[in-house]
Amino acid sequence: MNGRVQAQVMMSFLASEELSFRIPVELVYEPDDPYAVRFTFGLPGDEPVTWVFGRELLVDGVSRPAGEGDVHIAPVADEPLADLHIRLQVGPESALLRVSAPPLVAFLDRTDRVVPLGQEPACADIDAELDRILAGRP
Template structure:
């Protein structure tokens, strides 16, 4: 069994220019899904919300704007290891978070030790996962 990498960081949830609060966010990386990083946001009064996106998107977003879909990551301000802004979108709704780059870099460094960047293909069994997904879709269609 491959080890996974987990970290908890505090992020600022930027509700508006005047209002923000810090929330715990769990970062998780599992070698069986070597391209993805999962973030679970623990918002007060709500059930935890998890997002999965590319590990390379997170890495790229530390040094420059990255992402062209529902996830955008970019450094905030000049300098090396500045804060990082993470913008998540679902439909017309958007959430903006800000976090220090240092714990994100430390997390990514730990993921790179178990699955080096560029060697993800050697770690996931994508054919088996795809077969499993297709079988479950077929089973649902046949049941309905």
């Protein structure tokens, strides 16, 4: 399926209350995996780190606190298109990032043109594909 969506945004990595630095983040949406978005963080001095999470989580997090488990997204303020906090949790460690909402909304708008939200393939299609792969059929 054609229609890969990519964007590059700058996020502030909030290392502590006194220290933050800006990092480039590549956002990728593949229509072959219509429920997911990939964020690849370019961390200074380290290999890039990729996180994959639900596109719907990102959509929800633009306007209200969203997320359970390892990823939480929430507006910083009550105004429309406020900056967002993205918290990524790995065991006891977490990373807090701050990003401007408009570039994320523009990215999500582009993904919606490729695969409209709510019109992703039905779960039955995924089950059939898994059955095919597990059975070793081409």
